[in-house]
Amino acid sequence: MALPSPNLDDRRFQQFVDDAKRYIQQRAPEWTDHNVSDPGVTLVETVAHMADQIVYRLNRVPEKNHLAFLDLIGITLFPPSAARAEVTFWLSAPLGDAVRLPVGTEVATSRTESEEAVVFATERELTVVPSGLAYLVAQLSGQAAVDRTSDLAEGKDLHCFAESPRPGDCLLFGLTAAVPHCAVALTLDSRVDGVGVDPRQPPLVWEAWTEDGWTLCEVDRDGTGGLNRPGEVVLHVPGGHVLSRTGRREAGWLRCRVTEPLPDQPFYTTSPTVRSAEAFTIGGTTGAVHAETVRDEALGESTGLPGQRLRLARFPVVGDTPPLRLQVAEDDGWTDWDAIPHFAASGPGDRHFTLDAATGELAFGPAVREPDGSLRQYGAVPAKGAALRARRYRTGGGRAGNVARGAIQVLRNSVPYVADVVNREAATGGVDGETVAEAKDRAPITLRAQDRAVTLRDYEELARRAAPETARITCLEGDPDEHGAHAVRVLVVPQAVPDPGGRLRFEQLVPGDALLGRITRYLDDRRLIGTRLAVGPPYYQGVTVVATVHAFRGADADRVRRQAHDALYRHLDPLTGGSHGTGWPFGRPVQSGEIFAVLQRVPGVELVDQVLLHPADPLTGKRGDPTDRIDLRAPALVFSFDHRVRVIGDPS
Secondary structure, rough: OOOOOOOOOOHHHHHHHHHHHHHHHHHHHOOOOOOOOOHHHHHHHHHHHHHHHHHHHHHHHHHHHHHHHHHOOOOOOOEEEOOOEEEEEEEOOOOOOEEOOOHHHHHHEEOOOOOOOOOOEEOOEEEEEOEEEEEEEEEOOOOEEEEOOOHHOOOOOOOOOOOOOOOOOOEEEEEEOOOOOEEEEEEEEEEEOOOOOOOOOOOOEEEEEEEOEEEEEEEEEEEEOOOOOOOOEEEEOOOOOOOEEEEEEEEEEEEEEEEEOOOOOOOOOOOEEEEEEEEEEEHHHEEEEOEEEEEEEEHHHHHHOOOEEEEEOOOEEOOOOOOEEEEEEEEEEEEEEOOOOOOOOOOOOOOEEEEEEEEEEEEOOEEOOOOOOOOOOOOOOOOOOEEEEEEEEEEEOHHHOOOOOOOOEEOOOOOOOOEEEEEEOOEEOOOOOOOOOHHHHHHHHHHHOOOOOOOOHHHHHHHHHOOOOOOOOEEEEHHHHHHHEEEEEEEOOOOOOOEEEOOOOOHHHHHOOOOOOHHHHHHHHOOOOOOOEEOOHHHHHHEEHHHEEEOOOOOOOOHHHHHHHHHHHHOOOOOOOOOOOOOOOOOOOOEEEHHHHHHHOOOOEEEEEEEEEEEEOOOOEOOOOEEEEEEEOOEEEEEEOOOOOOEEEOOO
């Protein structure tokens, strides 16, 4: 329990007025009209109002002292984080020349009557490189590659793989140029021979040769149904795609490889064929950030005194490392200074400054008097009269940048030959800045942990500090059989933006390697010696609800079904589900009784007839037997998977 805060003066406006009237009766008994219409009473109420404001300010002194103490121990507000998204620019038509999109190209969401457009700016230059098909090579599993380019030119029907395809068979496409970060279309004229596969889930993967070897390509669309019919395959080629040599053939290589089938996945009985093939570049992808870049902002002149403080015109500062490029004018031109968290290790000649990203305030090193009476300078001080400027920084950020996939559709800068722009995945990472109340709650935890992880709560708090953009983080004791003795398991749930309709996809809940690596490195520097760390995602237990409900007379059955689905996905949500709307609790079982209650609250539902729960695998889609209860282990969360609701209307 927190210590009680004293109320320095608990009197209010009416008490001041009543006290004044009693004092008037004692000192001026001839003044008998104390109604509000009397001018004297009006004056009394005016003074009482002023006194009430003074008391209000007086009672804020403890809070001011509290914040001053927090400032003394180094508690500052965390700035917001900017959301990021991968944005694809589609060309109006294949071109013979490269199209370059410079850094800072702006794209945005559509503006509506109720919402302003959310603007993003690209973080790196994108070059859409033109390409064509130079070679077609077949390589069967365990055999040498065979060049089929000349056969293709003659219009022959070529087997893509062995007559009886085996896992590992490949069909390679050699492009005339390397196309990193580009979208490539392969137009294939195929004959339907590859029977046996499901065109919606063929046992194929598309890969590109990069500096790190074969890397998966993202398939935007496959109009061939697994090479079974004429159509177009659009691939997003990863960065690092390079020209390489296979025998005497140098090209930028893409390949289609046959994989081991999954359980219950149909496989090829015979090989598909290809009669003609064509390749061309139709777009490119680059990263964009929800922040505005400020360049060459003049900050004034240096006073030449230690501890000088300056403030940026725009704040909060978000984004890059370093967050601010500060330059000081010297005799030999502009010199860069480095942003550091504190001056504890700075010497008199170190060009260092500190930055409060939340307020935009930057400070130069102070001069501190030592016990022997000498002054020690922590960090260099710019010469008096030297001009200061912020060469580059970003400002913006916040949760507003977490837009759904497909929301970014507006190109704000005119770029020749670019027809459309879209984000294929939701923008994530946007976090609002910390409030004063949140900083006050964080302070006791920070003081207790002292930047060291001892208890599970310490690991959880430090992990959140390392990655504030995560949606949920929890820490559990690791299983000795699985993670070894003295292990701490850190479960990370990334931030995810639902698709239109409020549905989450399973791949959105898997944290990236970069996020997990950042948390691991941060905790590794602060853990106790001998403690093992296991940082990763939780186990997601898929749950399918199969229910039958009866609708009221006259209710729209389709509408009731949609609202019932929405209610189920909303309740069984790892991020915003559960009874309190803060995410399904880790390890909490799912019971049919609460699903009854959820469906009964749906508008238009008169009676919930039956509810069955099926455990499901979100990866394979395989469902288990129906049950009334699905138990979850401590490190597990639920994931809604393909709910089915049958609505029975009144026959009359």
